Amino acid sequence: MLPAAARLRNHRDFTAVVRSGARAGRSALTVHLAEGGQSDGARARVGFVVGRSLGNAVARNRVRRQLRHIVRERLARLDERAPGSRLVIRALPPAATATSTELAAAFDAALDRALAVSTRVPARAPGAGGSQ
Numbered sequence: 001m002l003p004a005a006a007r008l009r010n011h012r013d014f015t016a017v018v019r020s021g022a023r024a025g026r027s028a029l030t031v032h033l034a035e036g037g038q039s040d041g042a043r044a045r046v047g048f049v050v051g052r053s054l055g056n057a058v059a060r061n062r063v064r065r066q067l068r069h070i071v072r073e074r075l076a077r078l079d080e081r082a083p084g085s086r087l088v089i090r091a092l093p094p095a096a097t098a099t100s101t102e103l104a105a106a107f108d109a110a111l112d113r114a115l116a117v118s119t120r121v122p123a124r125a126p127g128a129g130g131s132q
Contacts, residue, residue, distance in 0.1 A: 002072055008047030008086060017047070017088045024113035026106040028095040029067075033114040036084025044078040046071050049090040059096045063103075067091065070104045074111070081115055 008014060021034035036042055048067055050060045067089055078085065095103060 002046060002068055005043055006045055006075060008045050008088065013086060014047050014088055017086045021086070022114045022118035024110040024117060026110045028092055028098045028103055028106045029110060030090045030092065031107070031110040031114045032088040033082070033118050034086045035082050035118050036086065042084030044075060044082060044085045044087060046087045046089065049088060053093050054091060054096040063091050063095050066100050066103055070100070070107050
């Protein structure tokens with residue numbers, strides 16, 4: 001299980017990360033990363049979105065448990081590369097049939113891509129207009 005300090009719980013936090021963070025997707029999941037820019041020991045925080053499109057409650061909880069386990073093993077690496085960052089992981093329907101190994105590979109690839117994108121593109125100010 002993830003430590004309480006490493007979890008996103010507030011709906012506003014989820015919304016802010018999804019709207020302003022760098023996004024990277026794979027077939028089984030999408031990762032949204034908002035870097036905190038803090039280097040004063042702030043820990044990375046992670047939240048999960050596992051919707052009903054994955055299946056029944058058993059399937060959703062299984063995917064959520066797998067993702068929590070995968071992220072727990074990689075939390076230190078995320079803290080090193082992006083201290084104080086916030087991460088939202090959205091599971092897509094193919095995640096319901098993916099193995100833990102496939103989910104881990106998809107997460108690693110998506111996180112690496114999101115980190116590369118977030119360091120390249122400056123973050124937009126909240127509420128700033130513009131087209132995408």
